[in-house]
Amino acid sequence: MTILETERLWLKPYQANMADSVYAVIKKREIADTMLMIPHPYPRKQLDGWLDYVQKSFDIGQSFEYAVFTKDQPARYIGNCGLVAVSKAHHSGEIGYFIDPGEWKQGYATEACRKMLELAFTEHGLNRVFGRCLVRNPASRRVLEKAGMAFEGRFRQEFFMNGAYEDIDYLALLKQDYGAPKQDTPF
Structure with a gap:
C-alpha cells in the first residue's frame, strides 16, 4: 500500500499495530463532539473492528482512509483523513x-484534505467529492473551503446527537473545478 506525502505530513494506510495510537486520539471528547459518527466514550473494543473494516474497505476500493502523521514526529499519530463511501458507479x-485537538489550528486537516482531493481526482477517477460538517463547527467548514470545496446547502436537523438535532452543511468539489481559481462567495 502506498504512503502519501505532503509538505508536512505522511498519510499511511491503517494497520492493526496502530490501534493504541489511534485510540489515544479517537477517544477524546472533542473528537466525538465534532464528528457525526464517532461516539463518546469510544469503546476500545470497537476500534479493532473499525480498523479491520477500514482495511477491508481499502482493499475492495470502497473507502480509502489514511492515518495522519507529521514528518517531524513520524511515529506520532495525529488523525485521520480519507475518502469514504466511494461509488465507482x-x-x-x-x-x-x-485531527487530534492538540494539533488543531495548524493547517494539518486542510493539508491532508487537499491530498485526498488530489487522490480522488487523479488516481481514483472521481468526478465529485463532498464533505459535510456540523453547522456549529465552523472550523471544519473552513477546512473544506480552504481545500477548494464550495458550499452546496444546509440540511436542517439532519442528525440527532447528544439529545439535540444538528444542522449539517454540505460542501463539494467537482473534477472540472479542481485546481481552478477559487471565486469569492457572498457568504
Missing part, C-alpha cells in the same frame, strides 16, 4: 477527517 465519494 457514480464516480463520487465523501471526504472525512479528524
